[in-house]
Amino acid sequence: MMLLLGLFISPWVILALPSALLVGFAFGAAGMAATSFMRSWQDFDLIQLVVLPMFLFSGTFYPIDAYPPVLRVIVQLDPVVAGRRPHSGR
Numbered sequence: 001m002m003l004l005l006g007l008f009i010s011p012w013v014i015l016a017l018p019s020a021l022l023v024g025f026a027f028g029a030a031g032m033a034a035t036s037f038m039r040s041w042q043d044f045d046l047i048q049l050v051v052l053p054m055f056l057f058s059g060t061f062y063p064i065d066a067y068p069p070v071l072r073v074i075v076q077l078d079p080v081v082a083g084r085r086p087h088s089g090r
Contacts, residue, residue, distance in 0.1 A: 023083035054080050 031047065038044060057071075058080035067075055075081060 026083070027080075054078050058084050060084060 031051075034047060035044070057067075057075045058078055059075070064072060064075055064081065
């Protein structure tokens with residue numbers, strides 16, 4: 001259906017779903033590993049302290065090229081950037 005509508009132009013789009021699943025399971029496994037070390041419910045706030053900046057600076061809403069050079073180097077170390085890059089088309 002999407003091919004008939006012309007919504008994608010590359011045959012590599014067939015790998016988008018397995019790639020998204022792999023990235024999702026990888027981050028889910030990292031989250032499960034991190035939560036196994038939590039001692040109380042208040043420790044879960046530390047997870048949000050790490051996850052939220054990783055998501056916001058990953059280039060999902062704002063292109064990475066627009067960041068200052070120093071911040072761009074730090075953002076490139078974010079694993080979410082590497083997981084999002086194949087899906088962005090940039």
